[in-house]
Amino acid sequence: MTETAKRSLRAGLRWTSLRLRLVVVFALVALVAAVSASGIAYWLNREAVLTRTQDTALDDFRRQMQETAAALPTRPTKDDLQRAAGGMASSSLGYSVLLEAERERGKPIVGYSDLDTFTRAHVPESLQEQVARKQPLSSSNEHEYHLFWQRTSIAGTPYLVAGTRIIGGGPTGYMLKSLDQERQDLNSLAWSLGIATALALVGSALLAQAAATTVLRPVQRLGDAARKLGEGKLDTRLVVSGTDELADLSRTFNRTASSLEKKVADMSAREEASRRFVADMSHELRTPLTAITAVAEVLEDEADALDPMIAPAVHLVVSETRRLNDLVENLMEVTRFDAGTARLVLDDVDVADQVTACIDARAWLDAVHLDAERGTMARLDPRRLDVILANLIGNALKHGGSPVGVRVRTEGEELVIEVRDHGPGIPEEVLPHVFDRFYKASASRPRSEGSGLGLSIAVENAHIHGGDISAANSPDGGAVFTLRLPRDAERIVRNDEPGEDAPGEDGAT
Template identity: 70%
Template structure:
């Protein structure tokens, strides 16, 4: 259950950040705001009109009835006459009435058209005070309020007849008007919902029309990034989206032209390096033969000449190694480097590499026997020679080589106790011709050793990483599969392989 929820989060995140969803949300929000505002204004205008019409009609009728029926009462009416007048003025189909006055025997009388519905106790105190207030013109005015009794809306009004006439109060139910207003509110709510749905559909249609070219542009950009430089967009129209597509096509065309130009230059450079390496091998073969003879006769030469002879021999060997390295690089660049694999004991291979270069006494080896792997022995020798040679040359003693197996991989760590690799150098240690000390351009190394080691690891399907140990010193970690995959060119022999006897 938890795993399903976690897997669903990326999809939910994409939806919440989708431009289409945001466009629909904006359209819906604008439509909702407009619909609510219009519906609210329409409701309040209709509410005011309905209540005002019902209120004015009722108040005018109550005023006329009060003047017609209550004003005809005697100066000191009896309760019976007040009840008769209240029955004439009020009724169940119109409104209920209460008439208040003092009888001839000075007793207050409150005559109601229906005491079960309306009594003087239902009249708000504030309305009673307003009705009994004499205004500046010496008259009593008609006053009214809207109240709620037991959850139902009512209009209550009151007025006093001039002089010592009775005071009348009226109660009118507004349930019918409330039902009409509720129906109006429901109608406006449904209209708002329909407007919201329409806005969402309109936003969906507009989003599809707008985002379809954007989606095509994204897909084209992805294909372009995958290397399909001939990708182009169909341009139609003259709007901003068409202009964007036209700009993309121009950029793709310029990129394709530039990549073709760079590819041609790179191919020419590779051919130049390969041709030069092959051309140098013939004279180097002759020079090497001569230097071998000179080296054999070095002891018999004049002491003044012997140092020069040894220098020539050393530089000739270095030049020969450099040419072989360049040829190896061209094979990697051309994709023609192949593996000649065999099942070997990795510990024996590492010891043989160290023994051939007289490094056994300089390196601590922690490599248990019996760790078997199918790999190219020559290329493993090249990798280890470069990693161990680099640690001896640039690191600090002791240099340690540790071998272990992790699942389907073998891991070989070469560490030293030197100053380590500067942080700004770490990203470039495997770059070709890179040297940490740029002032030492004329150093023994060519700057290709670690690059060649990494390429040899890659052709096995492995990798090499560089870092610094917490205890100090650099650590290079080689990871190789126990058995290379079929795509790595296993069991094919690279006849033009470089020398295995020296570090590159």
């Protein structure tokens, strides 16, 4: 994945997290506020519009009833009612009128201003009952009949229906006022408020985006700087501006990065000095050790002719000299690994022949059982493979039990070599540390003849090939070391610079 793609992915992840939450929260707050404000505004305007229209129509209808309907004779004719209803409906308010009276008892007559628009069927029964009911007179009620009104819907159109009766036996009048224009006005208002709400929502989203960018840009810079710091770029610093909390956080990051850079530099300097000391010490020890080894070999050749009291001391000196020589060589090898100067020298190797040569060179043929098919080829560093095998097999013979089994197989493009002994196995608490340098399972254990670096060097040689070594206990008893290497390590050294190839150990440790 390219760096651009990684940045795009990180930006997408940021968008789906904090930035998205900020935008959503802003949008929800704006939506709730806008909807609430629009709802309240619509409700207030609706009530104001309807109340104004209703009060105006009812006042005019009441006045018309008092002036026109009250002037009719006690027993009006149908024509009288018709003319009165038409006159009342001619008002500029545009409502229809229906007048009811009795020509004779039990013989009602009705006058309409517009028979097609308003008939008695349009008047709700509940309203008719209210209008016809005589109200008891009291100190708070001086009239027997009152004006009643009701909002209703006829064929989907809203109307205001009102009715009252003339006191003293006069006619009963009803009016029908269409509220369709008011509904259209309110619908227009609703659309306007809806558009305003949508615009508020969009505006809040843009403001949220701007706010999120303002807040998240320093956080993103801090995250990028932290990633660079984690990648080892310890000179990474942030440009600090402002006095807010994010600026304080950036200053804290810069101070932390400076402190970390100083500590890492100090540790690197100490580590380099220690590594250089070990390398110099090992190099300086080689010359006197060579001389001591030569003298020790001469003494070993003459040990049989020496005094029996002195011979054991000679053998001890020879053994310890060889062990010290191996330790120095191993320390130099470890120093090369730590310094990163160890290099592979690759060759096409018949793995079965290589394992056989390793065993034969150390006279282990009688103690090791090899299960390997000849012709299994791999492109590896033969010397380093020999070092790995010598350490694994030698460790199995020394700390495990004979016979030691060595099995070679391939798994795809991977070479797998298993070294198994028949000893007591490795304690579970020791398993995680078997490849540690100079590790001792117990501080009171006897001194080992090895340098304590063999398995560590083996695993380093596996790593430089791009492989690894694992240790485990077999269910049938004994320890099993499994070496996994790529069959072609060419890709490992393709970009490596050539360097001095250090001599390896020539025996197990």
